[in-house]
Amino acid sequence: MGTTARRAQPVSWIVLGLLALYALGPLLVFAFNSLKSAREIDSNPLGLPQSWSWGNFAVAWEQAHMGGALLNSLVIAVATAAGVALIATMAAYAMTRLDLPGGGAWILWLLVSSSLPIQLFLVPLVSWWSTLGLYNQPIGLIIIYWAVYSPFATLLVRAFLIGMPKEYEEAARLDGAGELGVFARIVLPMIRPAVLTAALVSGLQAYNEFMLAVTFIQDRDFQPVALSLYSFQQGFTTDWSLVSAAGLLMALPVVVLFLTMQRTFIDGYVSRGIAV
Amino acid sequence: MTTETATTGASLAAAPVRREPRPALRGRPLGARRQRRLLAWLFVAPLLVVNLLVITGPGLASVFYSFTDWDGLSTPRFVGLANYAEMLRSGAVGSALLHNVLWTLFFLVVPMGMGLVGAFLLSRLRRFQAVFRVLYFIPYVLATVVSATVWRQILDPDGGIGAALATLGLPFLEDVNFLGNPSLALGSVAFVNTWQWWGFLLVIFLASMQSVDPALYEAVRLDGAGPVREFWHITLPMIRPTLVFLGLMTIIWSFLVFDYVYVLTQGGPAGSTDVLSTVLYREAFQNQRHGYASAVAMLLSAISAATVLGYLALRRRLRWDI
Secondary structure, three states: OOOOOOOOOHHHHHHHHHHHHHHHHHHHHHHHHOOOOHHHHHHOOOOOOOOOOOHHHHHHHHHOOHHHHHHHHHHHHHHHHHHHHHHHHHHHHHHHOOOOOOOHHHHHHHHHHHHOOHHHHHHHHHHHHHHHOOOOOHHHHHHHHHHHHHHHHHHHHHHHHHOOOOHHHHHHHHOOOOHHHHHHHHHHHHOHHHHHHHHHHHHHHHHHOOHHHHHHOOOHHHOOHHHHHHHHHHOOOOOHHHHHHHHHHHHHHHHHHHHHOHHHHHHHHHHHHOOO | OOOOOOOOOOOHHHOOOOOOOOHHHHOOOHHHHHHHHHHHHHHHHHHHHHHHHHHHHHHHHHHHHOOEEOOOOOOOEEOOOHHHHHHHHOHHHHHHHHHHHHHHHHHHHHHHHHHHHHHHHHHOOOOOHHHHHHHHHHHHHOOHHHHHHHHHHHOOOOOOHHHHHHHOOOHHHOOOOOOOOHHHHHHHHHHHHHHHHHHHHHHHHHHHHHOOOHHHHHHHHHOOOOHHHHHHHHHHHHOHHHHHHHHHHHHHHHHHOOHHHHHHOOOOOOOOOOOHHHHHHHHHHOOOOHHHHHHHHHHHHHHHHHHHHHHHHHHHHHOOOO
């Protein structure tokens, strides 16, 4: 960008390097510990493993019920992402392109909904969900995630739609396309980046989420991986090598997904951090 | 924020026409308009239904329950302001509130400071900017439970950082029980949360700094300004909207913090890490006092609302335009 020489300051490199060490150092310790034997962790808590116990992963997989839990989380994350994307896209389309009465009131409602504390509605929601038979059901948790993550996603897609010219849709309408046809064939392909971002961010949030999951899921068979990792490390003889292995199994899919799609992720979070 | 309303339909004439409009559509009969409006409601219906069912409905119910004595199962009994009176007298709520205030101050200073300085240094790099950005962001995509797993072993008094330093001949942290010592626990939990959180702030600050006009820097550089003055006189004023917005969010989130405290210490030892959310959770789901917990929820919501309103008032007063 700049044309004047920016002095290559060793101090900035040192500070940035230290910050990188701070971000990644603990993760390295974590990865090393997942490969140590329980006995080695005691004598060598933070260093490289002397012998690599890959078997830890198999044991942790078994003991922490990782297989079922990861599958549950995958279902929850995908259903959340797809549902939020659909709900938000439809609502944003209605707000920007169809004659939805109400105008600005919708935006205010979305802003308020997306900034209300979960704690405000958590307590009555538990008894509502028991009454409706949604408590301790994965679908019950998924519906909650839809509601919690869709206001922000709607604002995101809406902002994108507002910036998009309407001429293509008008032209398609003049060609005789129906409203649904315009939505599916003209609008959806054009707003795909915003929808993808909204889906990714809400899917990741659902995968990582803890408070709602621990409140609404009791049954071990329905537990997402965040809960099984939590109960595994609360166990009273904590074997850190196995807990690390289980934690790494939970973290790896997210880190890999993030690294492959980091631009979409970061853009999504940046738009979250800057007022929509 | 903009608040446009939907204004399609009326502006058909302005659209570029690739083919002659069909006569039947040009007039857009009343039936078509009504159909469009019906479609609009159908499209917004899923959002409306899940929102009313999960957020708006139970949120309003919470207001009502806060005036009742209720165990979550039987019929709620109206008790007027008794829950609020009890809350004001409660030592547990008072100390939780204090912890939330301390937490807020910590998060306004430490992660914000790290994010700002890191983003400033990074914005001046010509190469490897994207690499550093990704590295710093990795902790943010991890779940609370995962970063708690990472840090519980590093902070472990027997096998963590204290023990590791001791084997290197630096025993000053030996046997320090970061999460088990009441005077260290809150700071330790905040430290763990900072590790996961600051990279998010950095990425946002960086995006904001990248939109600052480079010519402004050139100007002060001609005056002989060093990096520190550039930071104070150009960067900080130029990214003020982002700074204020993230400061506001930091305050709100700090009063709502739950996950890290619950996963790492459950509010202990001896209530030393209790925050309003953990008090609420315990009252509702361990003591079955849903009415009282709803009153605590009202306090939390009031704090969030007051923060937002205070911000809006400040913004109007100072004539900010974000």
